[in-house]
Amino acid sequence: MVAARFILAISTSSGVAKVAAAAEPLDSGAAAQTLFNYEIVDYKSQSAQLLPKLEQHLQAAGLQATQCAAIAADIGPGGFTSLRTACGIAQGLAVAWQVPVVTLTSFECMLPQLEQAEPLAVLIDARLNEIYAAKIQRSAQGTQWVEPPYLLAMNALPNLQGPAVCDAHLFALLASPVSGIRQGEVSAVQLACLAWQEFNAGRVATPFDCQPLYVRDKVAQTTSERLALKHGAV
Structure with a gap:
């Protein structure tokens, strides 16, 4: 049976384009059923492939645009171009x-999980020897930011204590297993399921309010800054 309504979720923050569609939950406590999900690993072809592949999956699932309740977007943090792709689409x-x-x-x-009984630290490789970090707690009422997004130096990773979830790169850098720390990944399916909670609670935005989240203020050095570093200036 074709879903009456669905939410389409788009995430490109990890460098891999991830798209999923989830049907409206049967009741407030139920998880949304995944109707389809796919990934585009080739970074250079993501913007060109994402919409054609989306059309193919919508047709295969028998879904029409008129059945869409909302578009969910992973706004980051992540790569500058990647986030603009997801938000723009x-x-x-x-x-x-x-x-x-x-x-x-x-x-x-x-x-x-859709809901977290206790605050959970989430860490994502930010490159440039830094980590995107935040501590959050999630309930049906939404996300509580115990520690809002911030940048953490990579050399702080060995001091990490659980409960926490790290992306695959950071998890691999841990010298030994640490109790309460698990490996995770950005998931478009999770995005779609969380989006249904947000949608049903009325926590939605207009299309042009969908803007990238940049935790790092600056990702490139000026010519003078590069020369100063080269010559040992502080």
Whole structure:
């Protein structure tokens, strides 16, 4: 039986384009059923492939744009170009399909469950020898930011204590297993399921409110800064 309504979720923050569609839960306590999900690993072809593949999966699942309740977007943090791709496509589809958007962060998309009984630290490789970090607690009422998103130096990783979830790269860097720390990944399926909670609670936004989250203020050095470092200036 074709779902009456679905939410389309788009995540590109990890460098891999991940797209999923989830049907409306049968009741408030039920998990949303995944209708389809796919990934595009090739970074250079993501923007060109994402929409054609989406059309193919919608047709295969027997879904129409008129059944879409909202577009969910992972707004980051992540790569500058990657986040703009997800937000731009989410905006375009939301305008074309005349639906709202649900914006959630990469941290929330890494949660192992829809609800967390205690605060959980979430850590994502930020490159440049830094880590995107946050501590969150999640309930049906939404996300509580115990520690809002911030940058953590990579050399702080060995001091990490649980409960926490790390992406695959950071988890591999841990010298030995640490109690309460697990490996996770940004998930478009999780994004879609969380988005249904947000949508049913009325926590939605307009398409043009779907903007990337940049935790790092700056990712490149000026010419003078590079020369100063080269010559040993502070």
